[in-house]
Amino acid sequence: MEQYKYKVGEISKIAGMNTETLRYYEMIKLMPKPKRKESHYRYYDEIDLRRLLFIRRAKELGFTLNEIKELLNLRIESSATCGDVKHLAEHKLKDIEKRIDDLMNIKKVLSKLINQCVCEEISTEECPILEVIDSQN
Amino acid sequence: MEQYKYKVGEISKIAGMNTETLRYYEMIKLMPKPKRKESHYRYYDEIDLRRLLFIRRAKELGFTLNEIKELLNLRIESSATCGDVKHLAEHKLKDIEKRIDDLMNIKKVLSKLINQCVCEEISTEECPILEVIDSQN
DNA sequence: CTTGACTTCGTAGTATACTACTGATATTAT
DNA sequence: ATAATATCAGTAGTATACTACGAAGTCAAG
Numbered sequence: 446m447e448q449y450k451y452k453v454g455e456i457s458k459i460a461g462m463n464t465e466t467l468r469y470y471e472m473i474k475l476m477p478k479p480k481r482k483e484s485h486y487r488y489y490d491e492i493d494l495r496r497l498l499f500i501r502r503a504k505e506l507g508f509t510l511n512e513i514k515e516l517l518n519l520r521i522e523s524s525a526t527c528g529d530v531k532h533l534a535e536h537k538l539k540d541i542e543k544r545i546d547d548l549m550n551i552k553k554v555l556s557k558l559i560n561q562c563v564c565e566e567i568s569t570e571e572c573p574i575l576e577v578i579d580s581q582n
Numbered sequence: 583m584e585q586y587k588y589k590v591g592e593i594s595k596i597a598g599m600n601t602e603t604l605r606y607y608e609m610i611k612l613m614p615k616p617k618r619k620e621s622h623y624r625y626y627d628e629i630d631l632r633r634l635l636f637i638r639r640a641k642e643l644g645f646t647l648n649e650i651k652e653l654l655n656l657r658i659e660s661s662a663t664c665g666d667v668k669h670l671a672e673h674k675l676k677d678i679e680k681r682i683d684d685l686m687n688i689k690k691v692l693s694k695l696i697n698q699c700v701c702e703e704i705s706t707e708e709c710p711i712l713e714v715i716d717s718q719n
Numbered sequence: 720c721t722t723g724a725c726t727t728c729g730t731a732g733t734a735t736a737c738t739a740c741t742g743a744t745a746t747t748a749t
Numbered sequence: 750a751t752a753a754t755a756t757c758a759g760t761a762g763t764a765t766a767c768t769a770c771g772a773a774g775t776c777a778a779g
Contacts, residue, residue: 452746452755452756453755453756454754454755454756462737463737463738464755464756465737465738465739466736466737466738468757468758469736469737469738473736485744485745485746485756485757486745486746486755486756486757487756487757492712495712496712499711499712502684503688504736505644505681506644506681506684506685506688507642507643507644507645508644509735509736510735510736511735516688516711517711517712519692519695519711520695530695531696534692534695534696535696537692538689538692538693538696541685541688541689541692542689544642544643544685545682545685545686545689547639547643548643548678548681548682548685549682551640551643551653551678552675552678552679552682555656555671555674555675555678556675558656558657558667558671559668559671559672559675574636574653574654574656575629575632575633575636575654589725589726590725590726591724591725591726599767600767600768601725601726602767602768602769603766603767603768605727605728606766606767606768610766622726622727622774622775622776623725623726623727623775623776624726624727641766646765646766647765647766648765720779721778721779722777722778722779723776723777723778724775724776724777724778725774725775725776725777726773726774726775726776727772727773727774727775728771728772728773728774729770729771730769730770730771731768731769731770732767732768732769732770733766733767733768733769734765734766734767734768735764735765735766735767736763736764736765737762737763737764737765738761738762738763738764739760739761739762739763740759740760740761740762741758741759741760741761742757742758743756743757743758744755744756744757744758745754745755745756745757746753746754746755746756747752747753747754747755748751748752748753748754749750749751749752749753
């Protein structure tokens with residue numbers, strides 16, 4: 446079939462990780478077991494690639510591999526479990542909104558620092574970034 | 583003096599970490615060496631507390647301890663180094679803006695999922711969160 | 720002035736997330 | 750057909766960030 450076009454080395458290169466990492470993700474069930482042509486080499490498709498790119502970025506954003514697994518498993522499988530999924534998704538949403546908020550605060554302080562930095566002297570003593578914490582209260 | 587009011591156990595409790603973590607941060611120079619009354623127990627003040635709270639949250643936001651160290655050291659020490667500080671701060675700012683952007687995308691998809699989740703059936707096959715990657719291009 | 724909780728330092732152990740290595744087998748290019 | 754390159758499974762090792770432990774010293778209440 447045409448869609449299984451990447452070998453492990455190829456897809457891991459595109460996704461910016463190495464082959465061992467991909468095997469590791471398979472081992473911990475963060476990635477599904479890929480197709481094997483004649484039961485040998487692993488072959489991957491576009492959906493696998495999207496998933497890997499998502500994992501990489503989510504990791505950079507501070508989610509653990511377990512949290513990423515949860516995010517990726519969020520979907521409505523039947524009306525029976527729909528409430529649970531909604532609940533979990535709402536929980537994740539709150540968490541993400543708080544993250545955005547805190548990053549905005551850090552951004553504000555950094556911007557201020559950059560603007561002050563037209564090379565007037567400011568205090569050596571105080572660390573400006575600590576204002577972030579104050580602005581939260 | 584009045585301002586050195588926290589012992590290690592007290593401040594670590596308020597900051598939501600344990601005493602060993604604080605000693606660890608001191609060891610890797612993420613926290614400064616605290617005052618010692620009669621050269622024994624460590625004593626901390628409000629600035630130390632703000633710093634610890636910042637560290638904790640920055641960690642949750644996906645910054646490594648080294649990155650946090652860099653953020654905390656951002657300040658204008660003299661007009662000589664001002665350019666460097668500005669450069670580094672601008673770099674960090676870009677990084678943070680990208681993080682906010684990506685989190686907004688995740689937020690959008692999660693909100694959509696929650697809204698769909700008024701218990702109509704949607705596809706079992708597709709993982710909605712993968713749309714995040716698509717919406718980035 | 721004792722008793723019990725807290726702190727000291729150093730070192731060893733743990734969890735997460737890889738990363739490297741080995742020797743065998745498979746695929747691909749010439 | 751054969752040489753170069755890729756992949757295989759399994760296991761051991763590494764980096765980061767803690768976390769636990771032990772034995773001795775310190776402090777504060779009754």
